[in-house]
Amino acid sequence: MANHKRNRPPYRSTYSGYQANHSSPYYRRKQQEDESIMFIRRFMRQSMICLCLLMSVLVIQKLPNVPLYESVKSAMMGSFPFAKYEQMYQQYLSNMLPFEFRLPQTDDSTSLVSGTQGTTVDELGNPIEGEGTSTDPIFDVSQAINDAYNNMVLKDYENGVIIQIKQDEEIHSFVPGIVLNVGVDDKISNFMNIQLENEWTLTVGFLENRKVSQYQHIKVGDVLGVGSILDVPGTDFGDEAFYYLSLKDKEGQYQDIAAYLELLMQ
Secondary structure, eight states: OOOHHHHSOOOOOOOOOOOOOOOHHHHHHHHHHHHHHHHHHHHHHHHHHHHHHHHHHHHHHTSOOSHHHHHHHHHHHTTOOHHHHHHHHHHHTTTTSOSSOOOOOSOTTOOEETTEEEEEEOTTSOEEOOTTOOOSOOOOHHHHHHHHHHTEEEEEETTEEEEEEOTTOEEEOSSOEEEEEEEEETTTEEEEEEEOTTSOEEEEESEESOOOOTTOEEOTTOEEEEEBOOOOTTOOOTTOEEEEEEEEOTTSOEEOHHHHHHHHHO
């Protein structure tokens, strides 16, 4: 006799459970919320990585200038545009996370004039003379640029210019930047490369008694060193001192330094 239970097909329920019948705007809104959350998380991770990298760069700049640290800094920094990012840090984050601590002024009504220590001004901007006031003249950046432009004695030397100054006269920086590297070259003797905020590189050569070190941030008016007495074949420079200037863009192409000085004078 046939077994009807064995041949009976298994029971399958047609109930598939509750299914929400959401409209298409709901799904679009849900997708937008998910994308927003993912974007915020990704942005936070990238921001933390960038901040850690930036702080590492700033800390590396403050390492002592000994051979071991110099090799570490050179390997890690390379051609990193840290002058540009330091400017961004100073602009957006220096108030929240100041990298360099400065003591508050004893008198809130006074402030520094052109970065010269000890020289203060009143509320109207007039210099205040008093005890401990520095006798050093205030650095006039416009006059310094004008003097450099007018004292160019050789305008086609090694893609740059040679500028005449007095012996032992200090060479001041008329642009802010960071000292990318220093060294000695057969053509321009002791030199330094200063990375500007636009990632261009200003080279200062024939430099004696260098006052700044590698990866140091320099401001307008900072002393770089003094000029050298030159003995260039085919020229008669006499006993005056001289220094060399040239300018490269981000791609490493030489630019007209005379035109650059003219632009700064405007």
